[in-house]
Amino acid sequence: MKKNWKFLAVIAIGFASCKGGFKQGDGGMLYNIVDHKSSTTIKEGDFVSLQGVIKTEGDSLLSSTYEMGRPSALMMPKPQYKGDLPSALQMLGEGDSAIVKTNIDTMLKKTPGQQKPPFKGKYIVYYVKIEKVIPKGTSTEAAFQDKIKAYFKGISDKTKAEEPGKIKKYIDDNKLTVTKTASGLNYVITKPGSGANLAAGDTAVISYIGKFTNGKVFETNIKEEAMKNKATYNPMNPYKPARFAVGVKQVIPGWDEGLLMLNKGAKATLVIPSALAYGEQGGGPIAPFTPLVFDIEVIDIVHPNPNAPKPVMPQMQMPTAQQPQAKK
Structure with missing residues (x-):
């Protein structure tokens, strides 16, 4: 929990120092890149590990990787529509952090069958920090998966210790x-x-x-x-x-x-x-x-009933030899 609030404090300080505030993105999305360290950005198909806090516009906590004790990992998907979260993440790179507000009305229009969230507000708010990016690039699938396995092993060894x-x-x-x-x-x-x-x-x-x-x-x-x-x-x-x-x-x-x-x-x-x-x-x-x-x-x-009938094992029928058919 302390890590969660520490991260939110860093986000808040970064936001306060950013004179421009939120920028307008596609589909009604708003975003503020608080910390931009990477010279490269995430591409479709890359492996991404991130820490994130998801909140309502009213500041109610919906989910936090910090409280779960582990980052979230994903293969960067193709955005479903302009203004969704993947489209925002593709503006970031390893070490970057941002606040992203995705527009709920746009989400409902662009994703048929999607249910309206059970809370009031215009946006879902994401606080994200990109921990690790493993580019797919021109790597073979085997080499790419080996790099991902090595990353997870490092995380596992650290968690175990x-x-x-x-x-x-x-x-x-x-x-x-x-x-x-x-x-x-x-x-x-x-x-x-x-x-x-x-x-x-x-x-x-x-x-x-x-x-x-x-x-x-x-x-x-x-x-x-x-x-x-x-x-x-x-x-x-x-x-x-x-x-x-x-x-x-x-x-x-x-x-x-x-x-x-x-x-x-x-x-x-x-x-x-x-x-x-x-x-x-x-x-x-x-x-x-x-x-x-x-x-x-x-x-x-x-306590178990000592007088309860014991389960009866089913009788196994022994196979019989097939009788030869009479010759006509």
């Missing part, structure tokens, strides 16, 4: 007195429950808040928490307690291990290293080598 520091900082900043298990899971029971702990095969009924170590909530099944952030709230989500069997690999390893230390009514904070979460591959909004924090409450424990 930073992970222990992120975990320690979160624990220190939040003054958590954690217990660390042999696997690397850090946990603290913030409210003891009652009765026996969950056992493998039990069904846990839980409420949870999932966060990155920068404090950004990426998922929760608690409606009140979700509504605090418009970017994560989904009105179609029923927001009810989650139910799943524990200790049988239905969830990430950090949950399986942590929940077995809890009983009904217990609350706990789990600080989970990526090795016990989504690992070096990541998943969805979770980048590779990302440690996660979960605040969990065990609402109920459902």
Whole structure:
């Protein structure tokens, strides 16, 4: 989050020092190139990695790569129409930053089927910083892909090296007195429950808040928490307690291990290293080598019914030899 606000502060300072303010582009687009360092610009087909913050004209945050903890990567597409975001990005190069306002009315006219955004205003506002450009140029596809793979490996190695520091900082900043298990899971029971702990095969009924170590909530099944952030709230989500069997690999390893230390009514904070979460591959909004924090409450424990009938394995029909047909 600090990086996000630091970037916005730099953008604001740059904008204030730019006497010309926004310039008029095609299709009602407005743009202000705050920092222009590159002598070359992005071309269609180039690989681009960028940091970006997307806001409404009313300054409500829609999305931020800084909060997600990783830049956004794309192959620069051909602009769909004059005045869209790709057409603005093609005015920039590596190291450049800009504020771009794309016109919503133009977007709706030029992209049939596009739904009107659920917020008021004339523009969608993008704050972008181009981190890396790998030109396609005349490179063979194999050589081009090798350069992209090398870039991602460098990012991955850096993220992996930073992970222990992120975990320690979160624990220190939040003054958590954690217990660390042999696997690397850090946990603290913030409210003891009652009765026996969950056992493998039990069904846990839980409420949870999932966060990155920068404090950004990426998922929760608690409606009140979700509504605090418009970017994560989904009105179609029923927001009810989650139910799943524990200790049988239905969830990430950090949950399986942590929940077995809890009983009904217990609350706990789990600080989970990526090795016990989504690992070096990541998943969805979770980048590779990302440690996660979960605040969990065990609402109920459902034990398996020992008298339930065991599932019957289907009988396999043995193949029979085909009878030879009688000769006519």
